[in-house]
Amino acid sequence: MIEKFTINSHPGNLGSAGISELTATLSGLEIDTHNARFHKRFILLLTILILLSSCSNDDPDPEPYTPTPYEIEIPYGFPTVLNVPADNPMTVEGIALGRILFYDGRLNGRSHPDSLMSCSTCHIHQNSFEIGASRPHPFGVTGNATHHAMLPMINLVWNMGNFGWNGSVPSIEADVLGVISDPSEFDSSPEKVVNTLKNIEGYKELFIVAFGSDEINVERISKAIAQFVRTLISSNSRFDKYMRGEVQLTPEELRGFVLFTTEEGADCFHCHGGYGNPLFTTNKFYNNGKDSVFTDAADRFAITGDPMDKGAYKATTLRNIELTGPYMHDGRFETLDEVIEFYSQHLVNTPQIDPLMHHIANGGIQLTPPEKADLMAFIKTLRDDEFLNNPVFGKPEMPE
Ligand code: HEC
Ligand code: HEC
Numbered sequence: 001m002i003e004k005f006t007i008n009s010h011p012g013n014l015g016s017a018g019i020s021e022l023t024a025t026l027s028g029l030e031i032d033t034h035n036a037r038f039h040k041r042f043i044l045l046l047t048i049l050i051l052l053s054s055c056s057n058d059d060p061d062p063e064p065y066t067p068t069p070y071e072i073e074i075p076y077g078f079p080t081v082l083n084v085p086a087d088n089p090m091t092v093e094g095i096a097l098g099r100i101l102f103y104d105g106r107l108n109g110r111s112h113p114d115s116l117m118s119c120s121t122c123h124i125h126q127n128s129f130e131i132g133a134s135r136p137h138p139f140g141v142t143g144n145a146t147h148h149a150m151l152p153m154i155n156l157v158w159n160m161g162n163f164g165w166n167g168s169v170p171s172i173e174a175d176v177l178g179v180i181s182d183p184s185e186f187d188s189s190p191e192k193v194v195n196t197l198k199n200i201e202g203y204k205e206l207f208i209v210a211f212g213s214d215e216i217n218v219e220r221i222s223k224a225i226a227q228f229v230r231t232l233i234s235s236n237s238r239f240d241k242y243m244r245g246e247v248q249l250t251p252e253e254l255r256g257f258v259l260f261t262t263e264e265g266a267d268c269f270h271c272h273g274g275y276g277n278p279l280f281t282t283n284k285f286y287n288n289g290k291d292s293v294f295t296d297a298a299d300r301f302a303i304t305g306d307p308m309d310k311g312a313y314k315a316t317t318l319r320n321i322e323l324t325g326p327y328m329h330d331g332r333f334e335t336l337d338e339v340i341e342f343y344s345q346h347l348v349n350t351p352q353i354d355p356l357m358h359h360i361a362n363g364g365i366q367l368t369p370p371e372k373a374d375l376m377a378f379i380k381t382l383r384d385d386e387f388l389n390n391p392v393f394g395k396p397e398m399p400e
Helices: 016-027 036-055 092-103 172-181 190-198 203-211 218-230 238-243 251-260 336-345 369-380 385-389
Strands: none
Touching: 092 203, 092 218, 172 190, 172 218, 190 218, 203 218, 251 369, 336 369
């Protein structure tokens, strides 16, 4: 009986551990081919073994799945609560895969060299992961403009779940899925994307080390990209260094800082952070007084249904803001000078305007020209050249 079913006939399917286990099991049995009970047990055992071996991997000695945990170091003064979902822990291997996918033009499921598009087509590292062109709306792969102007990718690991200008996107993972099918972005489908990546031999090994097997699916793709995006942390601007006592700001920059963070000054800090909130965003939504009528069907009101949210959008981070014009959700202001001019003189009062726009009765904060220059000097201290040039965030080598 045992001779007939030579257990070593599938050494490839049965790992060495499996074989010794089987040998041990068999030697523990009293072998009597005339014993019907043994017969039944033996056949059952063999059935289980055959089932097990047909499920197992072709690899004779598979490497155990041991990803390296990645821990985010909280920069000085930053909030300690991070938004890392429990079902997508960050690993060195996951981040490495996500970074490649982020930059791989084939991520949109196309192969013609003229039709490639990845996250990095619009989210360009040197421009604080915005497109950096002076047109408000980037174009998707089929030439459709996006509905809103762009948002940068900075410190998103501190956004607790309201991504996008109106907060409609619950997670970075969800954003990836949206980008794949959005007609003004990839205009593709999960199937197309997965099939394209499956045909690139080099991705197999990357998915194995990141997720434990070579299965490629959109869930894993979105998880890996989200892990990479969570590493994009800006904490080394001139202002950060000043807060850590490493550099001194100029008198002009310091005057601007005081204006920025005082109510009787420029009064920016309630919505855009400052001392005590180094993210330079609250990640909350406000109507900051630009219009008298609200026609955008994708404002915060579209999400909450609260009429007071008409014309409200996220107060974006002011980090690297000098690089990310044009400004506001619709890109209406070309330059930061225009933005400061707006807050100074051109506020529009409506019932929806946020109560934190304290100077609305005067039509704005009414800064003098030297004060405007001071405020601008301060805003420019939020530029983080280390972030903008960090090679770890740049384009890696692509698999073939
Ligand atoms: C065609 C250009 C384009 C491409 C390609 C693109 N994005 Fe974006 N992205 C945008 C625009 C525009 C916005 C702002 C959208 C809005 O809120 O209306 C945005 C917003 C985001 C946000 C929200 C940021 C925040 O502060 O809330 C995330 C996250 C994001 N994109 C991730 C990605 C990822 C990941 C990819 C690749 C899978 C990608 N994007 C590809 C244009 C693009
Ligand atoms: C009541 C909250 C609030 C206050 C106070 C406020 N802002 Fe804003 N800010 C916003 C919101 C909301 C947006 C986005 C609005 C939109 O896109 O339509 C914004 C947008 C901006 C932008 C453009 C961001 C981008 O990515 O395009 C800049 C720059 C800016 N604010 C600077 C300032 C400065 C400087 C001050 C102080 C003078 C200030 N803000 C005061 C809420 C506020």
